[in-house]
Amino acid sequence: MNEIRIEKSASLKPKPDASQLEFGKLFTDHMFLLDYSEELGWHDPRIVPYGPLTLDPASMILHYGQAVFEGLKAFRTSDNRILLFRPNKNAERLNVSNERLSIPEMDEAAFVEYVKALIAIDRDWVPSLEGTSLYIRPFIIATEPCLGVRAAKQYLFAIIMSPVGAYYKEGIHPVKINVENKYVRAVRGGTGFAKTAGNYASSIKAQEEAKHDGFSQVLWLDGKEHAYIEEVGSMNIFFKIGGEIVTPELNGSILAGVTRDSVIGLLKSWGYPVTERKISIEEIRRASEEGKLEEAFGTGTAAVISPVGQLHWEEHTMTINGGETGEIARRLYDTITGIQSGKLADSQGWNVVVE
Amino acid sequence: MNEIRIEKSASLKPKPDASQLEFGKLFTDHMFLLDYSEELGWHDPRIVPYGPLTLDPASMILHYGQAVFEGLKAFRTSDNRILLFRPNKNAERLNVSNERLSIPEMDEAAFVEYVKALIAIDRDWVPSLEGTSLYIRPFIIATEPCLGVRAAKQYLFAIIMSPVGAYYKEGIHPVKINVENKYVRAVRGGTGFAKTAGNYASSIKAQEEAKHDGFSQVLWLDGKEHAYIEEVGSMNIFFKIGGEIVTPELNGSILAGVTRDSVIGLLKSWGYPVTERKISIEEIRRASEEGKLEEAFGTGTAAVISPVGQLHWEEHTMTINGGETGEIARRLYDTITGIQSGKLADSQGWNVVVE
Ligand SMILES: Cc1ncc(COP(=O)(O)O)c(C=O)c1O
Ligand SMILES: Cc1ncc(COP(=O)(O)O)c(C=O)c1O
Numbered sequence: 001m002n003e004i005r006i007e008k009s010a011s012l013k014p015k016p017d018a019s020q021l022e023f024g025k026l027f028t029d030h031m032f033l034l035d036y037s038e039e040l041g042w043h044d045p046r047i048v049p050y051g052p053l054t055l056d057p058a059s060m061i062l063h064y065g066q067a068v069f070e071g072l073k074a075f076r077t078s079d080n081r082i083l084l085f086r087p088n089k090n091a092e093r094l095n096v097s098n099e100r101l102s103i104p105e106m107d108e109a110a111f112v113e114y115v116k117a118l119i120a121i122d123r124d125w126v127p128s129l130e131g132t133s134l135y136i137r138p139f140i141i142a143t144e145p146c147l148g149v150r151a152a153k154q155y156l157f158a159i160i161m162s163p164v165g166a167y168y169k170e171g172i173h174p175v176k177i178n179v180e181n182k183y184v185r186a187v188r189g190g191t192g193f194a195k196t197a198g199n200y201a202s203s204i205k206a207q208e209e210a211k212h213d214g215f216s217q218v219l220w221l222d223g224k225e226h227a228y229i230e231e232v233g234s235m236n237i238f239f240k241i242g243g244e245i246v247t248p249e250l251n252g253s254i255l256a257g258v259t260r261d262s263v264i265g266l267l268k269s270w271g272y273p274v275t276e277r278k279i280s281i282e283e284i285r286r287a288s289e290e291g292k293l294e295e296a297f298g299t300g301t302a303a304v305i306s307p308v309g310q311l312h313w314e315e316h317t318m319t320i321n322g323g324e325t326g327e328i329a330r331r332l333y334d335t336i337t338g339i340q341s342g343k344l345a346d347s348q349g350w351n352v353v354v355e
Numbered sequence: 356m357n358e359i360r361i362e363k364s365a366s367l368k369p370k371p372d373a374s375q376l377e378f379g380k381l382f383t384d385h386m387f388l389l390d391y392s393e394e395l396g397w398h399d400p401r402i403v404p405y406g407p408l409t410l411d412p413a414s415m416i417l418h419y420g421q422a423v424f425e426g427l428k429a430f431r432t433s434d435n436r437i438l439l440f441r442p443n444k445n446a447e448r449l450n451v452s453n454e455r456l457s458i459p460e461m462d463e464a465a466f467v468e469y470v471k472a473l474i475a476i477d478r479d480w481v482p483s484l485e486g487t488s489l490y491i492r493p494f495i496i497a498t499e500p501c502l503g504v505r506a507a508k509q510y511l512f513a514i515i516m517s518p519v520g521a522y523y524k525e526g527i528h529p530v531k532i533n534v535e536n537k538y539v540r541a542v543r544g545g546t547g548f549a550k551t552a553g554n555y556a557s558s559i560k561a562q563e564e565a566k567h568d569g570f571s572q573v574l575w576l577d578g579k580e581h582a583y584i585e586e587v588g589s590m591n592i593f594f595k596i597g598g599e600i601v602t603p604e605l606n607g608s609i610l611a612g613v614t615r616d617s618v619i620g621l622l623k624s625w626g627y628p629v630t631e632r633k634i635s636i637e638e639i640r641r642a643s644e645e646g647k648l649e650e651a652f653g654t655g656t657a658a659v660i661s662p663v664g665q666l667h668w669e670e671h672t673m674t675i676n677g678g679e680t681g682e683i684a685r686r687l688y689d690t691i692t693g694i695q696s697g698k699l700a701d702s703q704g705w706n707v708v709v710e
Pocket of ligand 2: 586588610612614655656
């Protein structure tokens, strides 16, 4: 790993009111950049003032979407330490995405160091209000100016950061979700398991239609049979059916969420059986009809845990736990946010301290 | 349509040697830009010197790949006119892509005018050597700086142009193609019929593996059953089986190629039956075994017609027409390139003259 070059911003922006933050609209004073070329590999790590990138209009990212990204959060504890939640998992997943997109591998330890270095410089941007955090967005884009369709020979790795408000301003509450029947997000053999630009582009239309119909998110079914549950917009999904907790297995078309992994770890440590398997939407409908659908919740970095109060699929409306947050969802939410904010003991060794 | 503002480049680049051109590496002196905002719609059409774009690092294109593009060519005739091949079809398809990607619609007549205006400024860049042309790349990217996953509220439409060499330097010749068994490009309900960045990102790895194994391209099968033929990397595909010419129907997961449409039109005008239908790879294998697989060729803007000499699928190697260019492929190639370059009468009314 090379030394990180640091160019500090001449003037710092005013910090926002932490109770008024919108997601991903306001960025900190600095950003981290790192270049890749065939000759030099990943080189020239630097922290510079946050500002526009200059890209040739023929840069491959703008045409062929060769790009991957990550998303993680840093939290300020009551004793003013700054904690990162499981950044090594994001480093690992970035390389899984890189491999699928033919983007050169990154050193995972260096990735974590870069994230930490940037936070250290902009540490005053980590908000302290209950439920707030600093969202960190590392990403890689193909910058080579060439219209041939192939893997690029030049890339830019960047990290930008945005203070984010509490996801649940009035306490955790359940959402209404639509099971998508027309559009498909991913299929086996595609890029569903990678965190790559195109997966999100292809999801926008379904999300818009769902929003228009009064749902907050879309639940995707598999691309092959339109029968098996995959994941929600930017969350993995869990169900509790007749006492058993289930979540779709990592089948190659869904993202391996860090929160998903954390939830499975916690549930197992609490002695709950968790099964990763195929789950058909018909199984969920039947469980609902038979009164066995006890809980449903999404898991992801943004919301941590998002209880599902209602699920719509074709002509079926399934209300879950009377539309209220379930006991397991609540306990998971309290535990994970407690660990992240330093209020609860980090029994799993998940937190990384930013010095 | 607003007046196009023109800012000419102070110094013009030297023109390249037309016999040495690589695809999409060198660009003309100018580019066309047009902005979109919610308040103003598409506005401020302008031609400016070719140069870098400044993009906020949070621009949605860089994270979520909300982007579409087109590709078409202009040709110089022996009497020094400049002809565009069917630009209205690209304008139409751009809006099909826009609709799928939740990008605001463009005025199709304006699109053609913009392309013509840019070519008119850089007309000296249209090469005259046999087989050469000016490749035109219109594209739209989501520029709004925001990390929320949704349709952007700001876009940039740009056109860049690159002189390209003859695709076949030593005459049209057949290629070896691998039928892809592991990776999937698109599935119904996805974005396969749109010309959007993510489709190409997801194809890179398969293309690389095929190249490594000595094939020039990948033939994609459908994402659902891995049984039906879809298209090649950047071409549609046609077969002649026992006298019948067939091509996969526009099923929602393949691109509606302009060359495909032109080929179907020509074949019909020549009295050949052409059927657009489902074609299984097993049908092709059987036809090959029975000696009925008479021709296979790809169609696309880059190569116009690309005869397939050999097709590999699992353990099967199918040699087509003794590995030689077939009669129909040759006639189509000669006719389309003849019309494009003004050597043959434009009986279909496809050419648009750039004044
Ligand atoms: C498609 C998708 N699935 C699941 C997740 C949840 O992953 P994580 O828990 O790592 O945030 C995300 C968000 O990152 C996502 O984008
Ligand atoms: C995926 C794909 N299929 C087919 C084609 C052929 O389309 P056209 O004949 O319009 O160039 C292209 C190239 O543009 C393509 O990218």
